[in-house]
Amino acid sequence: MAEDVPVAEQGIATRDDRRFFGHPRGLATLFLTELWERFSYYGLRALLILFMTASATQGGLGFDTAKAGAVYGLYTSMVYLIGLPGGWIADRIIGQRRAVLYGGMFIAAGNYTLAVPGLTAFYLGLSLVVIGTGLLKPNVSAIVGQLYAPEDKRRDSGFSIFYMGINLGAFLAPLACGWVGQRVNWHYGFGLAGLGMTAGLVQYVLGWKHLGGAGAHPVAPPTPEAGERQKRNFTLALVMAGALAALGAVLVSAGAVRASAQQVSEAFGFVLLLIVLAFFAWLYSSAQWTPVERRRLAVIGVLFIAATLFWSAFEQAGSSLNLFAQRSTRKEILGFTFPASWLQSMNALFIITLAPVFAWLWMRLGPREPSSPGKFVWGLIGAGAGFVILIPAAAIAETGEQVSVAWLTGTYLLHTIGELCLSPVGLSAMTKLAPARIGGLMMGVWFMSISAGNYIGGRMASLYEALPLPMLFGIVTAICFLAAVVLAMFVRPTVRLMGGLR
Numbered sequence: 437m438a439e440d441v442p443v444a445e446q447g448i449a450t451r452d453d454r455r456f457f458g459h460p461r462g463l464a465t466l467f468l469t470e471l472w473e474r475f476s477y478y479g480l481r482a483l484l485i486l487f488m489t490a491s492a493t494q495g496g497l498g499f500d501t502a503k504a505g506a507v508y509g510l511y512t513s514m515v516y517l518i519g520l521p522g523g524w525i526a527d528r529i530i531g532q533r534r535a536v537l538y539g540g541m542f543i544a545a546g547n548y549t550l551a552v553p554g555l556t557a558f559y560l561g562l563s564l565v566v567i568g569t570g571l572l573k574p575n576v577s578a579i580v581g582q583l584y585a586p587e588d589k590r591r592d593s594g595f596s597i598f599y600m601g602i603n604l605g606a607f608l609a610p611l612a613c614g615w616v617g618q619r620v621n622w623h624y625g626f627g628l629a630g631l632g633m634t635a636g637l638v639q640y641v642l643g644w645k646h647l648g649g650a651g652a653h654p655v656a657p658p659t660p661e662a663g664e665r666q667k668r669n670f671t672l673a674l675v676m677a678g679a680l681a682a683l684g685a686v687l688v689s690a691g692a693v694r695a696s697a698q699q700v701s702e703a704f705g706f707v708l709l710l711i712v713l714a715f716f717a718w719l720y721s722s723a724q725w726t727p728v729e730r731r732r733l734a735v736i737g738v739l740f741i742a743a744t745l746f747w748s749a750f751e752q753a754g755s756s757l758n759l760f761a762q763r764s765t766r767k768e769i770l771g772f773t774f775p776a777s778w779l780q781s782m783n784a785l786f787i788i789t790l791a792p793v794f795a796w797l798w799m800r801l802g803p804r805e806p807s808s809p810g811k812f813v814w815g816l817i818g819a820g821a822g823f824v825i826l827i828p829a830a831a832i833a834e835t836g837e838q839v840s841v842a843w844l845t846g847t848y849l850l851h852t853i854g855e856l857c858l859s860p861v862g863l864s865a866m867t868k869l870a871p872a873r874i875g876g877l878m879m880g881v882w883f884m885s886i887s888a889g890n891y892i893g894g895r896m897a898s899l900y901e902a903l904p905l906p907m908l909f910g911i912v913t914a915i916c917f918l919a920a921v922v923l924a925m926f927v928r929p930t931v932r933l934m935g936g937l938r
Contacts, residue, residue: 459594460583462650465643467601469536470576472636474605476543477569479613479629480550481754482777484508485897486762487622495622497558501759501900506701508755509894511562513708516887518570520880525571532575532651539575540637542568547630551623574883575651582650600788607784614777705891712888725871731933732869736878738930740885742812743862745919747889748896749819749912750851753783755897756908757844764833765841779844786852794856808865809930811857813920818854820916822847823909830905869934
């Protein structure tokens with residue numbers, strides 16, 4: 437690995453580097469790292485609930501949908517929530533570059549552990565992937581920004597290229613891992629996801645030297661004493677967390693504590709709610725904000741609620757919609773039968789196709805472009821509309837007849853349109869609305885909304901067999917549309933609170 441470059445020189449070593457389509461060569465390294473990490477994540481996501489609900493004779497775990505939905509929601513929620521401490525550890529302790537390396541190692545180890553049959557290996561593998569993603573996901577994006585000097589106009593274009601890596605990995609993973617997992621062996625599919633992350637790690641280490649000083653060091657503490665205190669506190673926290681985990685494992689193994697997956701998921705939901713309430717209570721009770729900042733923070737609260745409800749519907753792609761594809765959809769085109777997990781590639785395909793269209797549309801509208809809250813309204817409408825068209829399909833499926841793949845195709849198209857109205861807009865809004873001194877923290881709030889949405893979506897999916905499908909999809913539709921109507925009523929007051937920002 438190349439020698440570390442001082443933080444002060446980050447972005448300078450790559451200023452004149454145009455070896456990757458006019459961008460720094462290090463962008464190629466990060467592009468491929470993120471591509472393979474997303475390949476690993478979406479490969480696992482495409483198989484996870486199908487594997488859990490498959491019978492033992494089919495090689496699965498034989499969970500009912502209530503248990504599978506609880507585990508799925510807990511896993512996908514934790515993946516995003518752990519990004520908060522993952523970013524802090526990188527900033528204060530090990531630096532972003534090493535955080536990405538260690539995170540990738542945890543992810544690969546988790547996937548290889550999932551490749552081993554057995555319930556213990558299953559839960560351990562998911563835990564390792566959660567830890568690894570929490571370290572890698574927030575920090576690889578931060579390193580991309582550090583490749584460019586503050587005045588470098590290539591930054592936005594660089595992030596666009598990087599974003600394509602995300603979607604390329606998300607597109608390829610269900611096709612490859614889904615086929616191997618469903619047609620050959622579930623565990624081989626998980627192992628293939630691990631091989632993808634391993635490939636990403638190998639090229640990351642080989643391309644380390646092209647990153648210049650980006651992400652090489654943690655943020656310098658104000659004093660050496662403060663730095664030593666941070667390390668001591670971090671070590672103590674690790675020891676305590678390990679001791680608690682070991683104690684819990686011993687108690688469960690000995691039968692002293694009986695905790696089902698649903699109980700653990702419910703307990704986590706309570707903790708997640710407390711985290712959200714405590715954070716916003718601190719945010720709004722602090723006296724450090726100016727009147728303008730306080731009004732903009734109120735807008736962030738509104739957008740947080742809207743985003744959480746959107747993700748609770750959108751992220752059912754890997755749970756309830758995946759089950760609908762497996763059980764109720766004819767998976768055949770021109771005589772070729774494909775696995776249900778392949779449909780998980782649709783969102784990424786639509787993103788790649790439509791993202792340039794939406795970028796052009798917002799520019800074309802000019803002064804008529806909707807405000808950020810207005811775009812959130814359209815995002816919620818897209819999520820609700822996607823479930824609307826599934827209600828009649830679900831009614832047909834209730835009779836025992838399998839429906840055309842066109843129904844889910846339309847759902848994923850509408851959900852993608854909703855995502856393009858909300859997701860990039862939400863990221864941008866957080867950077868504009870947040871006070872500069874807590875800009876990084878408020879980006880964590882965005883990931884917290886995704887975490888909360890994933891948890892709610894998983895809990896909804898756990899009702900897949902408990903409620904008639906038309907009713908379940910109708911409830912999701914009603915939530916999205918009701919949220920859209922309420923937010924639409926408050927668009928103008930919310931825009932006024934933004935203090936001139938759109």
